[in-house]
Amino acid sequence: MLDSSFALLGGSPELLALFVGFGLVVGVLFGFFGMGGSFLVTPALLMMGYAPRVAVGSGMAFVFGTAVIATLKHHDLGQVDYKLGVIMIAGTTLGIEVGRASVFYLEALGLAGGVISVAYVLLLGGIGLLVTREALAGDGAGIDHDAADKDLSDYEIPPVAKRIQETVRIPPMVSLRGDVQVSAWVITFVAFLTGLLSGFLGVGGGFIRMPAMIYAIGVPVPVAVGTDLFEIVFSGAIGSYLYGQGGGVDLGIVVPLLFGSALGARVGSAATAVVDADGIKVYFGGMLLVGALAVGIGEVGSYVGSELLETLGLLLVIGAAVVVAAAILYTALRSLRATRRRGAASPE
Amino acid sequence: MAGLAVPTWDPQTALLIGVILLEAVVLYVGYGGLERLVGPRVMDVLVGGDQRAGQ
Structure with missing residues (x-):
């Protein structure tokens, strides 16, 4: 048996x-x-001798499963904003396609390698500086471990996000968790940009989306974490499905x-x-x-x-x-x- | 990332993804129940001593 x-x-x-x-x-x-x-x-998995297709596909299916479990947990804590998630998914998907098309275009011009490397340095350097500045200012950086105990409206909106919320008031306005009122266009634009970077740099994009949701849209940290996980459920499911069709998902691993x-x-x-x-x-x-x-x-x-x-x-x-x-x-x-x-x- | 690479319908692959989804939900519910049932006892064994000593 x-x-x-x-x-x-x-x-x-x-x-x-x-x-x-x-x-x-x-x-x-x-x-x-x-x-x-x-x-x-x-x-x-690669080092264990699995084919790259199986290693990446099974890794992605594992990420999908993990994201489902983590999203369920954040849902129970009221930290997933589905409205924000759906708008983000739409904007991100569009951005990814434009990013991917840009890479092909730059490749045809023979400029892809150099431009992508510079974009990486600027992006990682920028996020690194932002997070370090916050940490040095004593606000802490990374995931807030007291998130579950803190009221969402107690989170302070970063000044950049506050200014965006006050300046861009193009309807329709969307109410998000944590008493955040923001134009749907801002969310779509931010999602599009993060998708663009994600498609351009060939990365999953969580490390871009999370700070973008916090610093540009003004979403409380736990909601940004929960909503990002909700997005990963979708991207992970589609990615796993595509790999699975080519025999890249091994249930014996996942x-x-x-x-x-x-x-x-x-x-x-x-x-x-x-x-x-x-x-x-x-x-x-x-x-x-x-x-x-x-x-x-x-x-x-x-x-x-x-x-x-x-x-x-x-x-x-x-x-x-x-x-x-x-x-x-x-x-x-x-x-x-x-x-x-x-x-x-x-x-x- | 998958982008707009539109996947074609494949029942076998859908079943594969469904199995992973089902496993994730079962594990979330199952481990949650297990934590409530045996969690305090496991903590007593790991941390040692009488859990109510300081209460």
């Missing part, structure tokens, strides 16, 4: 256990940081990964209540760097045909993720025990 279940998923029990375990680790990272982890899956990550995400998300994220962020940065190094080592390994280097790359990717996830769990447990001891020691 058990053997037939493993056969149905197309893998050996060891492989399934590995995927569940890796999913658990990825889930803890996703639940804690609100991002990351999923981009470890595709390189890991099902156990999702099984582990859904549990890990709950644990990671619960850990945010007791662990100071800033202390762990440095590990997260280190993990990304080790991940990049590992992908490089793996690439060199496959180029020179060295199985040892390929294995080393895979071990580094998985090892870095395991170390950071373990650091989160260890710190959470230590913090909980310390709180319990203090509680036990203090008089009534």
Whole structure:
């Protein structure tokens, strides 16, 4: 019975256990940081010897499943703005097509490589500067872990968004969660621009959409997170469907990964209540760097045909993720025990 | 990103995506229920001591 279940998923029990375990680790990272982890899956699959089509397609299907679970959670917390999501999906899709067409046009002119590189530097540099300035000003950066406890109308609208809301009053005006009133044209324009960048740079676009929703539309951070996830459900579903048609989605990979990550995400998300994220962020940065190094080592390994280097790359990717996830769990447990001891020691 | 690359209807692929969607919903509901059922007991075991010591 058990053997037939493993056969149905197309893998050996060891492989399934590995995927569940890796999913658990990825889930803890996703639940804690609100991002990351999923981009470890595709390189890991590539290094395991899966065809790029299967690695990317299964990675995308995993992202789809993860986004469904995360959106359900944010829906329960009232942090998904479906009106905003639908307008964003329409604008983004149009932008992606224009971005993609621009790349083909620039390619015909022989300018694509240079222009794309410059756009990357400007974009990442700009977002990096903006986030760092906010962090230095003491507003904090990244996901707000107290989001669930805070009233949406308590969020301060960034000055840029406030000015846009006051200046551009072209009807129809749309009311968003957190008492935000904004012109539908502003949303469509922002969505179009983020889609354009996304199609132009060939990236998913979450890291562009989130700051755009916060700084240009003035959406509270938790709503931006929830609505972005809602968008990922759609882009992930369409992407998975397209890859699936070409045989690129392997349920033997996606099902156990999702099984582990859904549990890990709950644990990671619960850990945010007791662990100071800033202390762990440095590990997260280190993990990304080790991940990049590992992908490089793996690439060199496959180029020179060295199985040892390929294995080393895979071990580094998985090892870095395991170390950071373990650091989160260890710190959470230590913090909980310390709180319990203090509680036990203090008089009534 | 998928963009406007219009996909053609393929029941088998739709079933594949449906399975992932169903698994995601089942896991969300299932793990949620499990958390409510055994969560406090697991925390007691992990954190140790009497959970109500400080209350």
